[in-house]
Amino acid sequence: MSADTASRTLKSRAGSHRPELDRLWDRLRHGDTVVVWRLDRLGRSVPHLIDQLEDLQARGVGFVSLQETIDTTTPGGRLVFHVFSALAQFERDLVIERTSAGLAAARARGRVGGRPKKLTEQQTATARSLYESKTMTVAEIGRVLGVSRSTIYRGLEAKWKK
Incomplete structure (x- = not known):
């Protein structure tokens, strides 16, 4: 395999700061493929995972998850990725809709959000x-x-x- 198409295996740590992932991101080049054992090795939540995969796609980097058999270097893998992406966007839209409805209901009950006023x-x-x-x-x-x-x-x- 040439350096441009070399597969890379990602090992991540729990927590928000992931220095190995940062190091991987710094070294990725167009044509590389990131290989993970499971999807949860790359992203901690569906929205985070989608963001990571979109970043890889924008860089021209392929993605393979061995456990879920997702390979974005193939048409079928890209389809699965886009389905995940659509579901994540749908989830974000639902959260926004529920939040807006909750705030409107609270305002209708006379509740005012935000920090309390210092002065009466x-x-x-x-x-x-x-x-x-x-x-x-x-x-x-x-x-x-x-x-x-x-x-x-x-x-x-x-x-x-x-």
Whole structure:
């Protein structure tokens, strides 16, 4: 076999940082083929696996999984890859749809997402009156209320927009 078509065997470690995989990715060239024992050796989840396979395809690198008999260097293997890819995209779309529906339902029940406001309505009104009376600087108002200057400015800005 020539260097361009040499098969490479991938051995990975558990965890998110995988130095051997990174080293493999750095050495891959167009025409190479990555060979793994099982699909889970390359990707930890279906979306991650699809991303890895798409990256290999974009580089012109073949992929073979011995256990699942997937070989992207053949038409049948590419078909299986595209089916996996379509299923992964479908899964991502479902997650987005469910998340959006859940957020809309929560908003309909009066729930507001995001981080809670540092200033209550009463504190914001106090900050605004102190600011408008020019008796204290913004930094002093912040110290009195126990928040930063930027929080005071955000509170004042929100009230002025209303």
